[in-house]
Amino acid sequence: MPKQLIIRGVPDAIARDGWWLASDATLPQHEPPSPTFPILGEAMKRRMPWIASVVFLVALGDLLFWGYVPGVSLVIFAWAIFAVACASRPPKRRVIAPALLLVLASLPMVEHAQLLSFGFLTAGLLVSVAWLRIAPSRGVEVLGAAALRLSASLPVAGVKGVLNCARAVSHERANGALPAWFSAGYLMRNWAFPIGGSLVLTVLLVNANPVFERAIVQAFQIDIDLFSLMRRVLLWVGLGLLVWPFLIVQAPKAAMVVTPPKTGIKLGLNAGSVLRALVMFNLFLAVQSAMDVSILFGGASLPDGMSHASYAHRGAYPLLITAMLAGAFALAARPFLAEHRALKPLVLLWLAQNVLLTGSAAMRLELYIDVYGLTYLRIYALIWMGLVALGLIMVAWQVLRECSARWLLIRSAIWGAGALYVCAFINFAGLIAADILTRATDPTVETQTDWHYLCSLGPAASKSIAQGTWPKLQIATPFWATNCLNPQPVAMNWREWDFRTGRINGYLAVDAKMRAVRDEDPVGR
Incomplete structure (x- = not known):
């Protein structure tokens, strides 16, 4: 018994060629395929403002710190971090109170760059940035918890942020959410031949044109200090890891409870x-x-x-x-x-x-x-x-x-x-130097003057040393302490400036002129 031939549907070729046979025949519209990926992944889009802020702060830190002793540059950098944190803060957050707190914390560093001033500046920046994240309705009872949370995140938050970005990029690449040019294979397929051919052509043209060859050689005669470059890269990495937590800090859910520790040790007390x-x-x-x-x-x-x-x-x-x-x-x-x-x-x-x-x-x-x-x-x-x-x-x-x-x-x-x-506002070095030199000129003092300790006080004692050693020329000083007992103004870049050093430099400059005048005319003619 012959089998019945059954054709299910119209073949694709006839359907394409015979579209005009249909009663509602219209020219088929071919819509361009929608892209399966955005220009950048969503995770990358969310992180781009943070990344741009970190790059800006790292560049500013390189300008302020590389090759210079920290001074007022630390205050400028702290305020830059605070400004970036203000720009990324949640809506309806207080700014005036945190800014005033940072002003108070900055004053010791503006007065004199020292470890104590740096501690106040760091603590003030931590509390001010944490304060920006706290809603006004919650008050300041959670401020301590927010500042402690930010402090605890400083060593590791930057590393975690970099790892999270790397994982997000890897995940979006695996899901096809990144553009094709974001992969190394795409770059190799599409750019290896053009770049390689351009290099070969450049070599041939350089050999054929001595003028071009000299220009290329002079352009690439760059003296690179590899060790210095490595240290600078480490500075960039360190700054980036340091500033990252200030941009992603979140307000704590509960206030900090201050309670005495319970050790469980009675020590025989009753x-x-x-x-x-x-x-x-x-x-x-x-x-x-x-x-x-x-x-x-x-x-x-x-x-x-x-x-x-x-x-x-x-x-x-x-x-x-x-x-x-x-x-x-x-x-x-x-x-x-x-x-x-x-x-x-x-x-x-x-x-x-x-x-x-x-x-x-x-x-x-x-x-x-x-x-x-x-x-x-x-x-x-x-x-x-x-x-x-x-x-x-x-x-x-x-x-x-x-x-x-x-x-x-x-x-x-x-x-x-x-x-x-x-x-932080008291010049203890100046007080100590003045006391040592006063005792050195007092005939009733029997103890010997510690010139080594006097010379170890640093530039902050220069004004007191200049006031105490001249015109009191009767002080018997060791020969090796001549430079120490004749202080000169400290050469400073604007990044290294602070009020105390500026005042001392101004006094030493005037004192040097007065000494020169009196040396020329000792009897006051």
Whole structure:
């Protein structure tokens, strides 16, 4: 039985050639195929503003820092980061308050470029940029958490950002979301022959044209210092990784909760042990205070062979450490104060005696300074003693008013930061140099002048050295210290400038002119 031939549908060739047989025949419209990829991937589009900002900041950092000592350039760079962060901040975010905070943080660096000023500038930039991300409705209670989050992200956020960009590009390339020219294979297929042919043609033309050959040789005679180039590339990479977190920081979801750490270590503390310890400690401090008063004010004699300077030096720093441990013990004993009515008065007496102990340590250190002069360590010790005494007073107030640990921690941090902020504007090197030279001209001072320490104070002491060494020509100075005792203005680029160095340079320039005039006319004719 013959099989029936069944043709399902019209063959494609007849359908194409016989389109005019249809009743609704119209010329077929061939729409151009829609591209399967955008010009750039969506992930790359989202990251382009960040990448452009990072490139701008890296270029600015190279202009400001490469080959120069940091100075006011750090302030300019910090404000550039803040400006870029402002441009990318979420809508309806505060700008004035963070900007004012950054102004306060920038002032120490404008005054003098030093480690303390750099710390304030860095902290101010971190808090200001974090503040830009906080909604006004949330207040500043989450500011601490935002700043800590940004600080914690600084070492790794830039590396993570680069890795995320690389993964996004790889993912979009695998999905066909990137243009064909973004692949290495496309570039090899379409550009290898044109570039290779152009190179061959260039070589032939250079050999045929001596003038062209000389021009090419002169154009490519570039002296490249490979080590310097590597260091500069490392600077670019470091700047890029450093500024990246400032552009992607997000506001935290919760505020930072300040609570004392729970170590789980009791150290044998209970109401009974604390009571007995306070009685014994107060007795010991009473004996120590009585001896200090008798020696410092009553004129009591010291052991044979011990001077007041030795007595002061041996006691100043141990007494300071004792006062610091006393404050820690008072905080540890605070949970037991309600268990016995004598505990709170004993703690307050303990803190009061330690405040007196800190004052005694400061007086001992002052006696030692009268004999041996000022140094950085002795100045810092005096400042620290004042802060410890203030901290003990705040601990006593906390115990008396039953304030929280958060109350004490916040106020202690404010006082400490305030003291450091004031210190950033004080020229301690100048004070030390003036004290050393004053003692060098005092015939009653028996100790030798430490010229090595004087010359190690740096340019910040130049004004005091110039004022102290001339016209007091009777100072006997070692020959090797001639350059140190005749300071000259420091040559600075505008990137390295700060107010203190500028003031000292101005004084030294005027002083040099006055010396020249007096050398020419010593009797004032």
